[in-house]
């Protein structure tokens with residue numbers, strides 16, 4: 001075949017199979033490090049993946065298992081240090097600032113301006129997505145932390161006639177559940193899950209002001225004071241209701257125990273709902289959600305966000321940049337916000353969406369968020385890295401875990417220990 005004929009043959013092949021060659025060709029790749037690995041959460045992140053792929057980009061999934069994200073953050077640090085960051089990673093607000101200082105994040109102001117993020121997002125949320133005034137991350141949701149999840153048929157069988165609204169009622173429900181042979185509170189003994197319970201007790205016993213003094217102001221008198229001792233006394237008491245087989249268990253396996261009727265309750269953020277939803281269960285029918293006893297009116301929250309990284313030289317090309325921008329844009333589009341948050345258990349982070357498209361727990365969450373905003377009762381979660389850096393959060397984890405493992409530890413001294421650990425980590 002002459003050269004001319006060979007070229008003609010190639011051209012005609014290309015015109016014969018334009019779709020095949022086109023479909024195989026990605027417009028660019030976006031690699032995302034996240035820790036949404038439970039059944040329900042994987043289903044939620046799949047929504048994002050599908051949209052990105054439909055837009056012609058390749059989604060490179062770098063999920064790192066481990067609730068609360070400590071394992072994912074370790075992987076991320078190692079990758080960043082070796083000059084191989086992903087395009088985007090699930091990072092919480094105070095740490096966005098830390099990564100920004102290291103000059104590893106990239107501005108997505110172009111996407112933000114084109115899509116009006118400043119008016120789409122509550123100002124408080126927009127502010128924490130920025131580093132030095134530039135958007136470097138996109139938020140995807142608002143998760144409430146201070147929830148108690150209940151299996152009403154288990155409660156009924158144990159003779160618990162109403163959802164506990166105070167700590168005393170919680171203990172009483174726990175006694176009845178135990179006496180009837182159930183696990184009272186499904187709980188995995190992992191540092192972040194222990195600290196979730198601790199944080200809820202802080203809100204219940206010390207209120208939102210006490211919480212803020214302790215974990216935002218790091219006020220010595222508050223951390224060492226008598227109310228903090230009461231929190232640790234309550235933690236010891238609550239410990240007697242936790243799943244005796246929960247040591248080291250993942251949160252979703254514990255949620256499954258409530259779903260399957262082995263346990264009556266779980267204290268967990270509303271990503272727990274993603275497991276109920278994935279199991280085909282319905283709010284107010286198969287399960288109930290109530291604010292953690294004693295913390296009604298307070299709304300503690302964490303916001304999941306995807307921070308955007310500067311790409312390594314070999315990956316830094318227009319296609320991959322376009323893929324990263326597409327991810328940022330899609331994350332705040334209403335259709336994604338609806339479907340993702342319906343699956344994830346959280347509420348949308350953008351304003352003005354129709355909450356009648358959500359279940360009763362999400363509707364209650366949105367309503368409680370708005371009223372907590374009006375009464376100055378919002379609490380950025382310490383256990384989920386919203387009020388503190390990861391280092392400070394880690395210091396609290398250590399103290400709480402130590403206290404729970406050492407049954408002889410003195411509740412009156414735990415606050416002092418916590419103060420010292422926080423100071424060392426700051």
Ligand code: GAL
Pocket residue numbers: 035036041066067068069143271302303304384
């Ligand atoms: C939180 C995160 C949630 C959920 C949870 C359990 O930090 O905000 O989306 O993944 O951890 O892993």
